[in-house]
Amino acid sequence: MRLGQAQHSQRAQDVLLSLAGYAGRMGALIRTILGRHQHAKLVAPLAMSGECRRMAPGPCSIRACHADARTISASDAVMDFSRPRCTMLYLRCAAALRRRMVIGTTGLCQCEASYARTAAQRIGILMSANTSVGVTLFRMLCAYAARLYAGYDFGIVEVHHRNKRDVPSGTAIALRHCVESTQHGVSICSLRGGGVVGDHAVFFMGDSDVVVIEHRSTTRLHFATGAVEAAVLLCAIGNGLYDMQGVLGLSTAP
Numbered sequence: 070m071r072l073g074q075a076q077h078s079q080r081a082q083d084v085l086l087s088l089a090g091y092a093g094r095m096g097a098l099i100r101t102i103l104g105r106h107q108h109a110k111l112v113a114p115l116a117m118s119g120e121c122r123r124m125a126p127g128p129c130s131i132r133a134c135h136a137d138a139r140t141i142s143a144s145d146a147v148m149d150f151s152r153p154r155c156t157m158l159y160l161r162c163a164a165a166l167r168r169r170m171v172i173g174t175t176g177l178c179q180c181e182a183s184y185a186r187t188a189a190q191r192i193g194i195l196m197s198a199n200t201s202v203g204v205t206l207f208r209m210l211c212a213y214a215a216r217l218y219a220g221y222d223f224g225i226v227e228v229h230h231r232n233k234r235d236v237p238s239g240t241a242i243a244l245r246h247c248v249e250s251t252q253h254g255v256s257i258c259s260l261r262g263g264g265v266v267g268d269h270a271v272f273f274m275g276d277s278d279v280v281v282i283e284h285r286s287t288t289r290l291h292f293a294t295g296a297v298e299a300a301v302l303l304c305a306i307g308n309g310l311y312d313m314q315g316v317l318g319l320s321t322a323p
C-alpha cells in the first residue's frame with residue numbers, strides 16, 4: 070500500500086507505537102505487521118495486570134499502571150483493539166501524556182465516545198470502527214448511493230463470528246450514519262456465527278427493484294494494515310478527532 074509514503078519520507082525517525090489488546094485477534098496481526106514495518110515500531114504491548122483488571126471498577130475511575138504509563142510516554146501513539154473499559158483507561162493516560170491514539174475498539178457507549186471527543190482537544194485521535202481502506206471506500210459509495218436512491222427504503226445487514234461481543238457492529242452503526250443523512254430510522258439486522266470475519270450489506274429497496282452494496286472481509290489483514298498506516302499518518306497531523314476518511318485525506322464522494 071502506498072498510503073502515507075510522503076509523510077514517511079519526511080520523518081527522520083521511526084513512529085513508535087504501543088498496543089492495547091496485543092494478545093487478541095487484531096493485536097496479533099498488528100504485532101506481525103509492526104515487526105516488519107519500515108517506518109513504525111512497536112515500543113511495547115500494554116497489559117494491565119490481572120489484579121488491576123479485576124479491581125478496575127469503571128471507565129472513569131481507573132488508571133493505567135505505572136509500567137503502562139511509562140510505555141505510553143515512550144510512544145508517539147497508542148493503538149487500541151481491546152474492550153471499551155480498556156480503551157478508556159489508555160485514552161485517559163494518552164490524553165494526560167499528550168500522546169496520540171488510534172481507537173479501533175467498538176461498542177463504546179455514548180459517554181465513552183463523548184469523552185474521546187473532549188480528549189481530542191488535547192491530542193490527535195483516530196476513532197474508527199473499521200480501519201480498512203476498502204471499507205472506508207465502501208462507506209463513501211454507500212453515502213453516494215443513499216443520495217441517488219433517496220426515494221427507496223434503506224436497510225443494513227451485518228454478519229460476524231460467534232466471538233464478537235458487540236451488537237450491532239461498529240461498522241454497521243457508521244454505515245447507518247452515512248445513509249441517515251438521507252433517510253431516518255434505518256434498521257440494522259445482525260447475525261453472529263462461525264468464523265465470519267465481517268460482512269456488511271446496505272440494501273436500497275424500491276417498489277420494483279432492490280440495489281445491494283456489499284463488503285466482505287476474507288481476512289483481518291486489511292483492518293490491521295489500514296490501522297498501522299493510519300497511526301503513522303496520525304502522527305504527522307495536529308490534534309482533533311479524525312475518521313479514516315479524514316486521516317487518509319480522501320475527499321467526499323461526488
Ligand SMILES: NC(=O)C1=CN([C@@H]2O[C@H](COP(=O)(O)OP(=O)(O)OC[C@H]3O[C@@H](n4cnc5c(N)ncnc54)[C@H](OP(=O)(O)O)[C@@H]3O)[C@@H](O)[C@H]2O)C=CC1
Nearest residue numbers: 090092093094095117150151155173174175198199200292
Ligand atoms: N477498527 C477495526 O477495523 C476493527 C475493530 N475491531 C474491534 O477491536 C476490538 C478487539 O477485537 P478482537 O481483536 O477481535 O478481540 P479479542 O477479544 O481477540 O482481543 C481483545 C484483546 O483485548 C484484551 N483486553 C481486554 N481487556 C483488557 C485490558 N483491560 N487490558 C489489556 N488488554 C485487555 C483481551 O485480553 P484477554 O482476552 O486476556 O481479556 C484480548 O486479548 C473489538 O472491539 C472489535 O470489534 C475488530 C476488528 C477490526
Ligand SMILES: O=C(O)C1=N[C@H](C(=O)O)C[C@H](O)C1
Nearest residue numbers: 175198199233238239240267
Ligand atoms: O469484532 C470484529 O471482528 C469486527 N469489528 C468491527 C466492527 O464492529 O465493525 C469491524 C469488523 O467488521 C470486524
